[in-house]
Amino acid sequence: xxxxxxxxxxxxxxxxxxxxxxxxxxxxxxxxxxxxxxxxxxxxxxxxxxxxxxxxxxxxxxxxxxxxxxxxxxxxxxxxxxxxxxxxxxxxxxxxxxxxxxxxxxxxxxxxxxxxxxxxxxxxxxxxxxxxxxxxxxxxxxxxxxxxxxxxxxxxxxxxxxxxxxxxxxxxxxxxxxxxxxxxxxxxxxxxxxxxxxxxxxxxxxxxxxxxxxxxxxxxxxxxxxxxxxxxxxxxxxxxxxxxxxxxxxxxxxxxxxxxxxxxxxxxxxxxxxxxxxxxxxxxxxxxxxxxxxxxxxxxxxxxxxxxxxxxxxxxxxxxxxxxxxxxxxxxxxxxxxxxxxxxxxxxxxxxxxxxxxxxxxxxxxxxxxxxxxxxxxxxxxxxxxxxxxxxxxxxxxxxxxxxxxxxxxxxxxxxxxxxxxxxxxxxxxxxxxxxxxxxxxxxxxxxxxxxxxxxxxxxxxxxxxxxxxxxxxxxxxxxxxxxxxxxxxxxxxxxxxxxxxxxxxxxxxxxxxxxxxxxxxxxxxxxxxxxxxxxxxxxxxxxxxxxxxxxxxxxxxxxxx
Amino acid sequence: xxxxxxxxxxxxxxxxxxxxxxxxxxxxxxxxxxxxxxxxxxxxxxxxxxxxxxxxxxxxxxxxxxxxxxxxxxxxxxxxxxxxxxxxxxxxxxxxxxxxxxxxxxxxxxxxxxxxxxxxxxxxxxxxxxxxxxxxxxxxxxxxxxxxxxxxxxxxxxxxxxxxxxxxxxxxxxxxxxxxxxx
Numbered sequence: 001x002x003x004x005x006x007x008x009x010x011x012x013x014x015x016x017x018x019x020x021x022x023x024x025x026x027x028x029x030x031x032x033x034x035x036x037x038x039x040x041x042x043x044x045x046x047x048x049x050x051x052x053x054x055x056x057x058x059x060x061x062x063x064x065x066x067x068x069x070x071x072x073x074x075x076x077x078x079x080x081x082x083x084x085x086x087x088x089x090x091x092x093x094x095x096x097x098x099x100x101x102x103x104x105x106x107x108x109x110x111x112x113x114x115x116x117x118x119x120x121x122x123x124x125x126x127x128x129x130x131x132x133x134x135x136x137x138x139x140x141x142x143x144x145x146x147x148x149x150x151x152x153x154x155x156x157x158x159x160x161x162x163x164x165x166x167x168x169x170x171x172x173x174x175x176x177x178x179x180x181x182x183x184x185x186x187x188x189x190x191x192x193x194x195x196x197x198x199x200x201x202x203x204x205x206x207x208x209x210x211x212x213x214x215x216x217x218x219x220x221x222x223x224x225x226x227x228x229x230x231x232x233x234x235x236x237x238x239x240x241x242x243x244x245x246x247x248x249x250x251x252x253x254x255x256x257x258x259x260x261x262x263x264x265x266x267x268x269x270x271x272x273x274x275x276x277x278x279x280x281x282x283x284x285x286x287x288x289x290x291x292x293x294x295x296x297x298x299x300x301x302x303x304x305x306x307x308x309x310x311x312x313x314x315x316x317x318x319x320x321x322x323x324x325x326x327x328x329x330x331x332x333x334x335x336x337x338x339x340x341x342x343x344x345x346x347x348x349x350x351x352x353x354x355x356x357x358x359x360x361x362x363x364x365x366x367x368x369x370x371x372x373x374x375x376x377x378x379x380x381x382x383x384x385x386x387x388x389x390x391x392x393x394x395x396x397x398x399x400x401x402x403x404x405x406x407x408x409x410x411x412x413x414x415x416x417x418x419x420x421x422x423x424x425x426x427x428x429x430x431x432x433x434x435x436x437x438x439x440x441x442x443x444x445x446x447x448x449x450x451x452x453x454x455x456x457x458x459x460x461x462x463x464x465x466x467x468x469x470x471x472x473x474x475x476x477x478x479x480x481x482x483x484x485x486x487x488x489x490x491x492x493x494x495x496x497x498x499x500x501x502x503x504x505x506x507x508x509x510x511x512x513x514x515x516x517x518x519x520x521x522x523x524x525x526x527x528x529x530x531x532x533x534x535x536x537x538x539x540x541x542x543x544x545x546x547x548x549x550x551x552x553x554x555x556x557x558x559x560x561x562x
Numbered sequence: 563x564x565x566x567x568x569x570x571x572x573x574x575x576x577x578x579x580x581x582x583x584x585x586x587x588x589x590x591x592x593x594x595x596x597x598x599x600x601x602x603x604x605x606x607x608x609x610x611x612x613x614x615x616x617x618x619x620x621x622x623x624x625x626x627x628x629x630x631x632x633x634x635x636x637x638x639x640x641x642x643x644x645x646x647x648x649x650x651x652x653x654x655x656x657x658x659x660x661x662x663x664x665x666x667x668x669x670x671x672x673x674x675x676x677x678x679x680x681x682x683x684x685x686x687x688x689x690x691x692x693x694x695x696x697x698x699x700x701x702x703x704x705x706x707x708x709x710x711x712x713x714x715x716x717x718x719x720x721x722x723x724x725x726x727x728x729x730x731x732x733x734x735x736x737x738x739x740x741x742x743x744x745x
Binding site: 166167169170173174176177180184186187189191192194218219222223224225228229392394395397398399401402403405406409410413415418419421422425426429434448451452455456459 | 567568571575582585586589590597598599600602603606607609610613614616617620643645646649650653654656657660661665669672673676677680681682690694698702706710712713714715
């Protein structure tokens with residue numbers, strides 16, 4: 001019985017030695033996640049040698065503490081410094097930093113911490129009760145589905161571009177291209193290296209991320225003499241106290257956002273090789289689209305923080321599902337955990353949960369406990385970190401720059417990565433000054449290689465391009481991509497007569513993949529079709545909205561056309 | 563917000579597309595796959611070129627309404643972005659000197675010079691600058707070299723290596739002694 005397994009696992013994990021190791025691991029994870037340039041993966045890798053002498057459950061519990069701590073640690077520097085500590089907290093920064101700058105850092109931190117907690121607990125529930133069916137769905141993905149999923153994720157560029165869709169798309173395409181520098185993954189052919197051997201490996205993702213975000217943000221913080229001599233927090237903030245109760249109330253006022261974002265995190269986590277770096281941005285985008293006030297995203301509203309942090313912590317549970325049920329890593333951290341299991345002569349497979357319930361349910365329980373340890377430590381650790389941000393900027397910025405350089409160097413022990421950090425820091429600062437958003441470039445760099453590899457594989461398997469549209473799951477994501485690109489136009493043109501048919505048209509479109517699916521899924525197609533037809537009829541019969549002021553999107557004024 | 567500089571940026575991007583497209587011209591097709599190594603980059607560059615052209619058109623047709631700005635001379639611009647220039651310049655030196663002078667001396671000099679460059683230029687701050695420069699360098703050395711056993715940049719010069727070995731002996735041996743005591 002599942003209950004018996006869970007009870008036995010609690011007894012096993014709830015030992016002083018394991019709890020102490022988990023606490024140390026969570027502290028290490030929070031610190032690692034909070035410092036830009038020091039990733040969760042690196043922290044977990046460095047924890048690995050310490051676990052060789054431990055039992056499998058002891059070692060994995062410690063690594064889970066690092067993982068959970070790291071996912072939430074990234075929000076600290078993202079909130080207080082505007083620099084995401086990890087790729088999983090990129091979207092958190094969009095609203096957490098403005099909220100902190102606007103005089104509510106305690107609420108921003110509280111929202112991040114408690115969203116992480118609730119998102120993690122929801123993913124734990126999914127892990128325990130829905131592991132088998134969720135993992136089976138992910139197994140059906142072929143390269144067509146992966147490419148279409150990434151196409152959909154890339155269209156998020158449109159949503160994250162802020163005021164200028166054009167500049168956002170340029171930024172994303174630049175990121176896509178930069179990711180193709182180096183040896184082609186399929187053929188090994190050298191591309192765009194211009195004779196530099198160091199470029200054959202391409203640009204490592206972490207120096208690019210830290211350079212674009214951290215370096216440019218730090219430069220923005222010290223641009224003027226007054227700024228450089230001040231502290232990171234305004235003096236009138238009167239110290240920061242985490243607003244736990246306020247954060248919990250705000251989160252429970254938005255159950256839809258919490259549940260949707262957690263579900264997105266779980267789903268992304270299940271997909272092999274997709275992790276928190278994707279889920280936080282997808283969840284943020286979906287929260288923005290579902291909001292009645294999408295224009296407020298990026299100004300410091302709770303929804304943005306809740307979406308990102310719930311999703312990134314929920315990803316951990318999803319990644320564990322894939323690792324434990326299939327023996328395939330859900331992301332880089334679970335790949336390291338897989339290595340830890342292999343070292344202990346344990347081979348995860350679809351039968352792992354049934355053959356080793358002691359270990360598998362022990363992992364479930366450790367993942368659950370890690371969130372409580374994380375929430376307790378954040379309440380204490382954050383205050384210590386807040387002391388740091390009162391240090392004058394000229395001291396803090398210098399230290400962080402050096403730490404970024406050393407952290408980046410420590411990844412591969414090559415100075416080239418430090419140079420990459422420098423050049424992308426220059427590029428990131430220039431982009432900020434000229435109004436180009438940075439997030440789309442990061443998305444392009446992350447997803448570009450995966451998209452290309454899967455596109456290649458799909459054509460190598462079958463040269464028929466129509467498979468992208470005839471395979472139901474692939475068609476589902478392609479249609480979502482089309483809708484995602486059209487959505488900003490619809491938002492701009494909401495007062496036009498045709499705009500009221502947008503939502504029904506989306507329903508009709510989305511019925512197509514379900515019609516192509518076997519069995520009971522066709523019923524969902526019927527529901528979408530009926531829903532779309534109903535809303536079209538209703539809109540057709542209803543009065544058109546009054547025409548609003550004409551708004552142009554990147555079009556010249558009428559008089560300029562004459 | 564549209565800026566007058568958008569047109570120039572668009573032109574730079576177009577030039578970038580042209581150069582990289584030409585660089586990829588000679589990429590051989592892979593015989594065993596439908597998509598060659600140049601397919602995806604060329605597709606991306608093509609889209610980028612189209613959007614860059616749109617940016618040029620946008621910048622030329624609708625230059626943004628800027629608040630009244632003073633036209634800055636070169637000296638004025640340098641003065642305005644002084645902190646940025648110092649930071650990037652010193653980071654450039656950091657990356658260059660890491661393999662030359664090694665981690666300890668380079669880090670110390672970077673921290674000291676950057677703080678002096680962008681911070682208050684007062685003798686009273688000297689102890690703070692020196693304290694941060696020495697303290698942070700040693701703490702980072704302790705964490706990365708002694709605790710995590712990560713290799714840090716080493717100098718080409720024997721004298722610098724002696725300094726690093728000395729720091730290594732003091733910090734790492736002390737750390738090892740403390741660890742053994744607790745174990």
